[in-house]
Amino acid sequence: MAARSENAESDGSPDLPDCGDAIDPTTFEQILEMDDDEEEREFSRSIVYGFFDQAEVTFTKMDAALDTSDLPTLSSLGHFLKGSSATLGLTKVKDSCEKIQHFGAMKDENGTHDVTDRQRCLQLIRDTLKKVKVEYKEAEKILKRFYHEPDMPQ
Amino acid sequence: MGDLRARLKPLFRRSSTPSSPKSPKPSLAETPAGHPLGDGRNWSKTSLRLAKNRKPSTVLPVDEIKESPPQLPPLEHIETESLGREGSEHTPDTSIEAPQSPILEKGNPTLTVEEPTPKTEVEKEVVAIQDPGLLAEPDARNTIASQRPGIAHRRQSLAPSSQSSLINELLQSESPQLQSTTTDYFGEVLPRPKMPQHKKIWVKRPGSSATQVTIHEDDLVDDVRDMILKKYANSLGRNFDAPDVTLRIIYRHPSGRHSQTERTLGPEEPVSKVLEVHYPGGQSVEEALVIDVPQRRTPKHSPHLAMPYYLHDDLRPRENGTDYFPPMPVAGTHSPHLPSSISVSSAQGISHHPAHAMAVLTTGQLPNLPSPGARVARNSQHRPKYGRQHTSSPTILQGAANAQNHENLKYSNPAPMPTPPIPEESPSKAATPPIPRVSSPGPRPKAPNNKRSKKQVVQTSTDAASVRDGAVPPINVLIVEDNIINLRLLEAFMKRLKVRWSTAMNGKDAVTKWREGGFHLVLMDIQLPVMNGLDATKEIRRLERVNSIGVFSNSASTTPTFANGDEIDQVPEEEDSLMNTALFKSPVIIVALTASSLQSDRHEALAAGCNDFLTKPVNFEWLTRKVMEWGCMQALIDFDGWRKWKDFSSQSNQNNKPSTSTPLLGIKSPKSTSSSAVGGLPNANANNANTANNANGKVVPPGMGGGKKKKEEREGMHLGLVGKEKVVGVGVGGEEGLTGRERDGSDETTGTGTDTNGDSEGK
Structure with missing residues (x-):
């Protein structure tokens, strides 16, 4: 995870100027504060890139679970990714993951009411998963720019 | 002196001169209030005020003297009042003057209004000469005295002449009695057959002032004790029963035929008889019966x-x-x-x-x-x-x-x-x-x-980094979190707080780790693989209960913590028994990490035995507060142990520093290093360390405590978030943050109060 140190060169990290509503700056800055070195940002970088890996893996798992219509697994995967995305302040991703969690548990998107139609739940998850991937990409772009990822087109 | 006299003289003369023409007027003024003799004090005040208001109109026209004393007309009224009142009520003032007025009255029982005028003038002169040293006060008093005869007559004019003799009698017979109330009131009262059965006796507690209790004529000492307990309802009544109380009588003449100076009264003795015998002529305050109660040694608070x-x-x-x-x-x-x-x-x-x-x-x-x-x-x-x-x-x-x-x-x-x-x-x-x-x-x-x-x-x-440098108690935290990202951040927080920590990735792991002992605080994610956080919490609480953790530390009695107290005494099953109970002095504090936005989940967590909860994403400020709060509480509970532990840990901390600051990746447990260091201590110290380690929980009953805590927690949550949000402006930010929090209350983002949240919720 921390292997991507080739991007370490930076001229004072911009404090997420245009992250919009994809990232909650308060939460994210809290992680940045944990960095011992503001140039290297070793800790937050490892966290963020760790999350990227985790998200990719989770999305893959979700796709697989969708194929097998495994709602409980989808729910727990949703919850899992929800936790880390919330920690990073990726609000949108987190919200979508929570919805997936609820749908997987045969609930409505707020988790308050039961949904009896399995197929409907699967469909909702499918839609939400598409959405969350987009949201994730958006957040990833911002974050990678923040860490001056060279291979990301500016 | 002379000045005073000069001032007094015209004053009196003036006051006397108008007195005759004016005398009908006061009686007029009295008529509204004059109807009753009994309407005592209030009335006199109103009349006084009335007179004052009236004074300019009535007196000034008559007077040529500029410095007309305002007291005079009012004083007349006061006098009339006090005299009129005398039949019904006795004030110290009236009792003083009481002996005087009858004498005057006797001289002229049915005199006319005009007559006293010359007489009072003479009297005034005398008084003024006699008593020139007294200043304004004598002025008033003299006028009172001087006015009295006239008033007496006025009063008589109000009362039928047939009653005047009665009033005289009353005044004469009652005033001495009243004056000597304290000394021989009972002496007076006792012999009277017509007096009611109730009477009062003086009692007192040693070293305090006496008080009276009402008794019946034929009451025994036993009955008096009851009365005393009623009287001392707070200090004695709540603590003692009547038989516990003893009464001592102190002899008036210790040197006489009695060899002793005091005697304890038996419960069967008739009180009034005893008092009559010992205090002929009546009991005085100084002769109050002394109440003795047994000293109680064992306080049950x-x-x-x-x-x-x-x-x-x-x-x-x-x-x-x-x-x-x-x-x-x-x-x-x-x-x-x-x-x-x-x-x-x-x-x-x-x-x-x-x-x-x-x-x-x-x-x-x-x-x-x-x-x-x-x-x-x-x-x-x-x-x-x-x-x-x-x-x-x-x-x-x-x-x-x-x-x-x-x-x-x-x-x-x-x-x-x-x-x-x-x-x-x-x-x-x-x-x-x-x-x-x-x-x-x-x-x-x-x-x-x-x-x-x-x-x-x-x-x-x-x-100021002072928190990290020691304000945060050096506690040992078990982080239970399945998501590596969150786990690493929490570890970073712990590292920043300079507390020891261990990690567990699932509930089962958490229970296992906990069984090793020595944890003060568990940060427990709720949704975990293998065994979820709630089940892990329940299991920990069960094991605590079975092993009587947190109960034995209360030497007093069973805590209300465990409703099913019977379980406490059971010998734990083999598999449930903890290896080293010395490491478990009290229930561990379990703080649930709830990512869920649902209130029901929080309630569930608290019901499972969590003491507190934090909402994800965990805020550092907030986590700090939790560690402070719970850690300080543990310090409160067992300060000595904590201090020793702290002293030691500050030393060992320096030694351990390299090891705790090992790479963050991986789930390394620094606890092993520090606990081994603790193990290296002499026994006493190790025990203390453990005491400190485990001291935190004993306060918190698993369900209840958490429930109570909850509200606080939520408030704290707001403020913590605000702190994060606006690091500088505490006071102002508070409101905003709060509302922000309220707004986001239903959302799991835990309302960092940003626009981001609001927008995303809107979707």
């Missing part, structure tokens, strides 16, 4: 917990002590724990002052202590005391003390609890004097304030 405050409030000397704890045994260290917990808890009607309470109850002597009861705030006199309390109460610890206090009242904790941050905080505390003044004594208005100041402290100290 639970029944009297709430009650002594009534006593204190009513009876304690006001504004006396400059020291907060004058009579307290000096316990080596200053103990801020006491005031702080009281200021909070007493607001809830709970006292933590068994010692003082018992001092009152058993000795009958009031301690010099100001009661730290919160009701004090009602009385303006008590304000300073309240302020002192606040000054001496450590802000940071209040939350913890509060929790300890109301959740574990019975836990007796003699250990003094000095707290490092007090000195710095007292100014900020003292700077808020209006709070006790404004607010009612209820805990509610205080709570937010505490929060706020606590917040300030946390914030400043966080920034």
Whole structure:
């Protein structure tokens, strides 16, 4: 995870100027504060890139679970990714993951009411998963720019 | 002197001259009030006022003298009143003059109104000459005396002449009796057959003032004891039964035929007879029967917990002590724990002052202590005391003390609890004097304030890195989190806080780790693989119960913590028994990490046995507060152990530093290093360390504590978030943050109060 140190060169990290509503700056800055070195940002970088890996893996798992219509697994995967995305302040991703969690548990998107139609739940998850991937990409772009990822087109 | 006389003379002369033409007028003025003789005091006042208002119109036209004394007309009225009142009510004033007026009246029982005029003038002259030394007061008094005859007649003019003799009789016969009320009242009353059966006798407790109790003619000492208990309903009645009370009579003439000076009365003796025998002529105050009660040695404070405050409030000397704890045994260290917990808890009607309470109850002597009861705030006199309390109460610890206090009242904790941050905080505390003044004594208005100041402290100290340097108690935390990202962040937080931590990735792992012992705090994610956080919590609580953790530390009695107390005594099953119970002195604090936005999930967590919860994503400030709060509470509970532990850990910390700052990746447990270091200690120290380690939990009953905690928690949540959001502006940000939080209340983002949240919710 921390292997991507080739991007370490930076001229004072911009404090997420245009992250919009994809990232909650308060939460994210809290992680940045944990960095011992503001140039290297070793800790937050490892966290963020760790999350990227985790998200990719989770999305893959979700796709697989969708194929097998495994709602409980989808729910727990949703919850899992929800936790880390919330920690990073990726609000949108987190919200979508929570919805997936609820749908997987045969609930409505707020988790308050039961949904009896399995197929409907699967469909909702499918839609939400598409959405969350987009949201994730958006957040990833911002974050990678923040860490001056060279291979990301500016 | 001469000046005075010169002033007095015209004054009197003038007052006498108009008296004759004016005399019908006062009687007119009296007519509205003159109807009754019995309408005493109120009436005289109104008439006085009336007279004052009336005076310019009536007197001034008559007078040519500029400096017309305003007292004169009113004084006349006062006199008339007091005389008119005399039949019904006796005031000290009237009893003084009473002997005089009858004499005058006797001389002229049915005199006309005009007649006294010359006489009074002469009298006035005499008085003025006799008594020139007295200034304004004699002025008034002389006029009173001088006016009296005229008034007496006026009064007589109101009362039928047939009654005047009756009044005279009354005045003569009653006044001596009244004057000597204290000495021979009973002497007078006793022989009278027509008097009712009730009478009063003097009793007193040793060293205090006497009081009267009503008894019947034929009452026995036994009955008197009942009456006494009624009279001393608070100090004796609550604590003693009638048979416990003994009455002593002290002989009036100790040298006489009695060899002793006092005697204890038997319960069967008739009181009035005894008193007659021993105090012929009646019992005086000094001869009050002495009430003796057995000294109780074993205080049982639970029944009297709430009650002594009534006593204190009513009876304690006001504004006396400059020291907060004058009579307290000096316990080596200053103990801020006491005031702080009281200021909070007493607001809830709970006292933590068994010692003082018992001092009152058993000795009958009031301690010099100001009661730290919160009701004090009602009385303006008590304000300073309240302020002192606040000054001496450590802000940071209040939350913890509060929790300890109301959740574990019975836990007796003699250990003094000095707290490092007090000195710095007292100014900020003292700077808020209006709070006790404004607010009612209820805990509610205080709570937010505490929060706020606590917040300030946390914030400043966080920034100043003082938190990391020792203000945060060196506790041992078990982080249970399945998501590696979250886990690593939490680990980073722990590292920043300089506390030891271990990690577990699922519930089962968590239970296993916990069984090793030595944890103060568990940060428990709820949704976990293999065994979820709730089940893990329940399992930990079950094991604690089965192994009697947290129960035995209360030497007193069973805590209310476990409703099913029978389970406590069971010998744990082989598989359930913990290896080293010395490491489990108290229940661990379990803080649930709830990513869920649902209230029901939180309730579920609390019901499972969590003490507290944090909402994900975990905020660092907030986590710090939790660690502070719970850690400080543990320090409160077992300070000595904690201090030793701390001393040691500060040493070992330096040694361990390299090992704890190992790469963050991976789930390394630094606990192993430090615990092995603890193991290297001598036994006593190791025990202390363990005590400290485990001290935190004993306060918190798994379900209840968490429930109580919850509200606080949510408030804390707001403030913590605000702190994060606006690191500088505490006060202003508070409102915003709060509303932001409320708005996001249903959302799991835990309302960092940003636009991002609002927008995403809108979707």
